[in-house]
Amino acid sequence: MNAEKKAQKERIGRGVLGALLGALLGGAVIVFEDRTAGTFSPIFGVATAVAVFQGYRQLAGGLSKRGAAICVIILMAVIAGANQINCTMEVIETVDALRGRDFVEVFGSFEEIPEVREIQSWYQGHLLVLYLFCLLGSLPILVRAFRKPRARTKAELDEILLGKEQEKDPEQEREKPELQGTLYSFRKAWMKPVRVSAGGAAVALLVALVALMMLMPRLEERFQIRLEFGMILGIFLSFIPLMWISLTITRYCNVFQILYVRAAGRIWRVNLMKLCRVGDWETLPPARQAVVRDDILWELENILNGDLSACDSGAVTELRDIQAEKEDRWSWTISYETDSGSRKKLKIPKGYPDFVPVMGMERAEGPTPYRWLPGLAALVLTVVFLGGGFAVDRWRASQNEGDAPARDTHNLPEEPALPDIPARVPETATEFVISEIRFQIDREFQYSRRRFLDGKTGTAYRVYTQYGVDAADAWDTLTSHIHTDDPLYDRFQAVYSGEDLLAPLGETSRYNIVSVYRTDGTVCHTAAALSDTGALFTLEAEHTQAGQSLEEVLANLMYTLNSVRFEGPEVTEENYQTKIHLSEIRNCAYMAAAYIKTDHFGHEAFVDVYVPYSDAPIYASEGRAIRTEAHGLRVYASIFPGENAKEVVEARQQVLASTGQVYADGVDDQTYREDLDVACMLTVYEENGQKRNAVLYAESMWEGWYLLREITGLPEQIDEEYLPLLKELEGIFGLTMPVLEQLGE
Template structure:
């Protein structure tokens, strides 16, 4: 073990570069995988830096000034990873080979097929995070490159000839540097929280790309400078890592945690790698053992010819002939003599070391006075934090200004001025405000007699994002067959999303986009879709067409004005029956969603699932009836303070009053499940010559006493190939278990 400590750990540049390359491949994979999963891959720049430099250190043996050149590999491989990621996205969108897309990335940027702002902004963010991960490792390598010298010959001879003398120990005071630490890292924490805001916006996608990127660039640039300054200013605050020892007038510095990691010198079982061993946390017995280990290490260094640069000489460092160079309120800067074996003492150099004023009773050099109390804080560092926050805000404002100067906000058209006269139109719970005094046409559109423009508005419930994209691109196929078709373009080109967010007049969030269809005579058709993120997943499509006298920009502004001005009023007594739709927003293909009125003012409508594909009848008692694929459902909202059993018994009495041809052996007692508060009753009857099996069900709503009642009836002769799927979907939609009865 002692022999291993004497061996010098040598660095191999070639092996290190191979390790750096292999590590960069891991970082590259992280960047590409995270990006393809739809997350912000810039954060993986930290992973790239750590993997590359740690790969150099693992195979090269050490990371020094020479090894810091591996940073070049980090820069190159980060760029390659970013290019590959972009090429994959292009290949998927254009349905081409990835290698072809990679080779033509430059051409795509030059010709404007890719958004240059988003491309370069993403690359800058990736490099900033890469720098954030690489900086601590490179700084540590530059600091730790110099090998500690051996104790001078005079010290080694004196220790060898004399018996071990009593050492003086100077551990750091546990609280003397606390104020300094807080004064530096509290402002730094505030800066990190400020940086988190634009980062959260970037991850959520709720803000325009350019301002967020500009604020992140400004904030991260300032934060890197602040981190570098913080590590320098707060340097004395890590004094607890070392203990100073004076033996026979010679000063030694010992790194406690590293000494404890050497098996032959271990003095405590506190092998917690996430925190350092602290002198004030050791027991008296552990402190005594530590002193014995330190004195033995000093003897080994002075008598057994340990090679310079060995692990032990780095942990237990001799500081002969210390001399004061400078000092401030927090630390001394001293220099000490170094000597390399075989070099005359007069040719030995001197090295500079910072000693924190955190060690009671320690005067490291002639002319120094031992500290008498805690060091003051550096609260002026908070000014840098304020400047950093201003830099972040300035970056955001610059991004906003650049967007405005370009006439767009993430490619978004400028808002159109609201007209003085509008035509109000309502459809399926959505109120539209169309510009001008319009006239309803027989074709189901609105026409403006003054301009000749035609407005077509459609509303569909239960839509998905895929359906919205299909509705957006539908005009391309519709108009492309015309001989005068010229071209088309989308309104939003600065995003990789097909639909971008839009806030309507009533603050409802939607996903939307616009498309312009151009013809050779100069006329245009402007179409826009908006998918509301509401209870019904409402899809709205607005199309505006007109003569060549209306310019393209005006058409675009009008469509955006209509979409932004939408008001989602929801169901009313007049329109709730129109809102029956296939429940595609919930993943159903055979279950429709209908609304039935309730007697409750604060919750006037109840959603009920129904089999989709047949006629729907709204009943006079406020219920609804639908029949399709072998299943008939009648549903309504009920209220009963006596519980669901009373509702089921009342419904059973009504069945008997209807004089149905009941099958007595098929009538079962009512059942009640107290855990779910659901009551049911099964019975059979004849409907003409056909047998029927029905279930009466009362389920609770949100509030006590409110229930949804359904009569579920099986129609065997209508059971088709969709029947099994309908049973599964309806069971899920109604939160009931329906048995899949075979036709009988």
């Protein structure tokens, strides 16, 4: 029994390669269908299952229980991977907070954003349906693989499996066949160079395609086009060369069950699997080979005597009237006459020692050479498909843009620059501190959370701050309101149009002002001052030309830019997590300024948030969120998108509720100031057996983006400095939290 099992054992290593190729082809189809058609067709789950099992069977030479289990694991993994790729690409395309982020960065590490959770939930349901259809497609194959073989009779076990004969009468003893012949078996080692060259090329192309799929967001950013239909189609078509290489491996290397026999002056092709269920001659022990040899010769003798064959159709094929067609270093190509009288071509790999099908052809005497042509041809085809896909996407992008040229924000158009603007000094001014940056503004302006309003003219001003930026990033911010595809867009002008983009402002900073004109009569100004340490102060103003003159607004902007004083530290990618410090500019004893990442300005930068000071702050979401604890108070801070502050707070409450530990009656207080666009909510939840009171507080930071803080009391850690810390926090945030104050009493 062990001998027969070993003889029928498939080649697992090659089978895994075949299953992977089939899985990748099926996964590519799932990704391609989702990204192009935008529909959900679970039938592709069935197709993927068939591709995986057929790929394994073709290269392994069979499918055992172990092979079926391997295929199931590969199938589950590739379906999950394809579904996750689709989910990640959908998130990058539709969620503003993640738009433009790297595929690798987003894959498997989504932010806690409501839109992301909705997309994930849909794709999780999609995955379950795909698994169900994969099961339906795999069920018939699995049933055949796990079906128990027919029980053999005692005579068969004695004669075939144990390799010995029963005690019989002399007349009942099995006779040796009278026909004699020479058997030529396939030697796997002789085709190893073909396996290595074809398999290595397939793996290299596969790795390149997977890497390209991950790098597509960066390519989109580099070429400023949408790589969608064309490139995905190119990647899909590029799997054709991979299948071509796998067919090369199959054609030359997967013939373990084929023997050629020269007997009675004829050549016969014998399929051992169909004749006696043997998958590989080389793995048979000598005793078993002798039995199989006799079976083959008995079958040939019966055919020559005109007796009916008891074997499956195709088990033994006579190659009549053989003619040479073609020969290369790896195979012979011959033609022979079939039973119907027609001629059929047959390619025989040169893996049969001392065999030659037709006189005059070269005899196989050693291993074949490496075969690089299929790999090179596959590489060329892959480049052609991908290049064609890229060209299609560029053409589609140009069609979508029409005749409008792509805007290069690092070069000014040929429009005259505005003249030097004198600063307008107001009668009285007030100094403000935002993000450890001091600046002055007309005292007559009404102030409300980074917003200023000139009540006399209706001109609105708004302040933004960034850290860790350079001149190019500053110019991106200055030109952020230039949208040439906006039907109301007219033109833009800049105060300074020099080659360096920014003009000197004092000794340690530079500036510029960009004005965007709209056809409805409104003008949007963006004024920015950049310090030598990489801190950027931005002041926007929007007004109508009828309401206030252009010169007056620019004069107000110049006055504020001249008053800017940068007092924060230099913040970089290397040090931002160590720059948390007590805010001296706010005269704080407990609250600290910390810095988190953001790319909401169109480039990566840092913004400051105020949290309780801690020597060991915890950063999350790749530096885009921070949490600190001190004296019984914990604060989590991050930036989220939303329509308004109320929506952001409620979304965070849903995140907490999804844990199943929030008390049903825990939300007993909620406030939303529409005029200020701030919101807070009290929630009560359980953490490690402890009851937690938390205040969720969101305030508008930029248009469509909100700074969310989750402020939680930790009763078991409260000390005498809890209340002073809480009072200082309330003063900075501009709110009172009675429920947290009661914890310290």
